[in-house]
Amino acid sequence: MNAIPVPAGDEPIPISLVAHQAFCPRRAWLEVAGERTDTVQVAAGVTDHGGTDDAGTSRAARLRGVDVRSDRLGISGRCDTLEVGEGGALTVVEYKATPVRRKAEVTRPMRAQLALQGMALAEMGHRIAGHTVYFTQHRTRVDVSLSAEDLADTEALVAETRKTISSDTAPSPLEDDPRCTRCSHAAVCLPDERSLATVRRRIMAPNPDGQVLHLATPGSRRSLPPG
Numbered sequence: 001m002n003a004i005p006v007p008a009g010d011e012p013i014p015i016s017l018v019a020h021q022a023f024c025p026r027r028a029w030l031e032v033a034g035e036r037t038d039t040v041q042v043a044a045g046v047t048d049h050g051g052t053d054d055a056g057t058s059r060a061a062r063l064r065g066v067d068v069r070s071d072r073l074g075i076s077g078r079c080d081t082l083e084v085g086e087g088g089a090l091t092v093v094e095y096k097a098t099p100v101r102r103k104a105e106v107t108r109p110m111r112a113q114l115a116l117q118g119m120a121l122a123e124m125g126h127r128i129a130g131h132t133v134y135f136t137q138h139r140t141r142v143d144v145s146l147s148a149e150d151l152a153d154t155e156a157l158v159a160e161t162r163k164t165i166s167s168d169t170a171p172s173p174l175e176d177d178p179r180c181t182r183c184s185h186a187a188v189c190l191p192d193e194r195s196l197a198t199v200r201r202r203i204m205a206p207n208p209d210g211q212v213l214h215l216a217t218p219g220s221r222r223s224l225p226p227g
């Protein structure tokens, strides 16, 4: 894998790409390489975002689909929803379609995404009242308090993201890491296709409607036909 379309030096990095970097640098690289995936989780995310980032549904107290940019950090993105509070202070609300079988937990990528949106809005002259994640499948709202360490961590992530996507080669896959079992890019990343070693984590089928095939003969192998 090489020849990726690298953003020009001063071209802003998408905030979503920094969130990918926070999850796994290889995923950020694959995303820039155009390796998109079509998983149930991604489809749920798109569906659950319906209307939450549609600027046409904005109201005075609730702005939708607001584009943001920070020239200082070199990032740009779009906020799902901004709640307008007293004196015009904004609460940044991100919608996440975390499956109900997992906890409604604010992860490092989510914190980074909220932090960058807030910092960009502040640079654009807005006052920030808070940050929130709304878990659509849990119907749960979680307010997020961002510390100075979170902001510093996020700024470092932006620099790391630029370094990742400037590389001609993809970072190595994680090894036996639980993140791979819930990664939207596992089908193109193929984290288990590496030098022979015992894989200790559970392998998840990317298509939950598919059938599990058990190979009962010792030493037998099976592969998918090309295409």
Ligand code: SF4
Pocket: 023, 024, 025, 026, 027, 030, 172, 173, 174, 179, 180, 183, 184, 185, 186, 189, 190, 191
């Ligand atoms: S499958 Fe694992 S190694 Fe590959 S991009 Fe996802 S988290 Fe990273």
